[in-house]
Amino acid sequence: MLERAMDERMLQARGVLLDLDGTLMAGGQALPGAAAALRRLGARCAIVSNDAEHTPAELAAKLRAAGLAMEESRILLAGALAVDSLSRERPGCRVLMLTSPSLIGHARAQGLRPASGEADAVILGRDRTFTYEKLQAAARAVRGGALLVVCNPDLTHPGPGGAVVPETGALLAALLACTGAVPYRVVGKPEPALFLAGMARLGSTAASTVMFGDNPATDGVGARRLGITFIEALPHKLAEAA
Numbered sequence: 001m002l003e004r005a006m007d008e009r010m011l012q013a014r015g016v017l018l019d020l021d022g023t024l025m026a027g028g029q030a031l032p033g034a035a036a037a038l039r040r041l042g043a044r045c046a047i048v049s050n051d052a053e054h055t056p057a058e059l060a061a062k063l064r065a066a067g068l069a070m071e072e073s074r075i076l077l078a079g080a081l082a083v084d085s086l087s088r089e090r091p092g093c094r095v096l097m098l099t100s101p102s103l104i105g106h107a108r109a110q111g112l113r114p115a116s117g118e119a120d121a122v123i124l125g126r127d128r129t130f131t132y133e134k135l136q137a138a139a140r141a142v143r144g145g146a147l148l149v150v151c152n153p154d155l156t157h158p159g160p161g162g163a164v165v166p167e168t169g170a171l172l173a174a175l176l177a178c179t180g181a182v183p184y185r186v187v188g189k190p191e192p193a194l195f196l197a198g199m200a201r202l203g204s205t206a207a208s209t210v211m212f213g214d215n216p217a218t219d220g221v222g223a224r225r226l227g228i229t230f231i232e233a234l235p236h237k238l239a240e241a242a
């Protein structure tokens, strides 16, 4: 039973933060027991993912297609949160977006002004159309004082058949090679922003929240820094739960 794998602490917690990749889904498929776990946890759970490409609405649709029910408001994604927090802090600012087209649309919907030249901020996400010109524009903006917001620090993630899929952190390495050491903000795990947004959504505190995820270096380290209990989603546990 997945409930046994999830452990009693999850069933007792006021808020349960769930990682997505490798925890609820892998390769576009729901992992065994994930649907039952979401049903059982209901409104006490939220997804916190370093996804730096999709909007919550897009991800809710992907989840639905995989047979997982999760309302959009309980899906917290690093890319969308980067946009949301920037639009709160600097409403209407000009932002150079090295991200997906859907996150650029999300930024416009939040009142930000996506720019290609002069910018007050740069949002760096998983930009699959990253180019030399974009790198040059971002380096120029950051060296000129634009705030750099990085959706997640991940270098790669595993693709089908063990292929390497470059992530936002790999693009950050290229940018920092051009700018030298500059201050920047990271939204995704293990930094606190996603955890805090998840708890705010669920109305839970660190003491009443648990984080369930497969990556001790991001899910685990980030949770423990905030005093949130971390439960590791081990693959064999999920398999047993099926």
Ligand SMILES: [Mg+2]
Pocket (backbone or CB within 6 Å): 019, 020, 021, 022, 023, 213, 214, 215
């Ligand atoms: Mg994961």
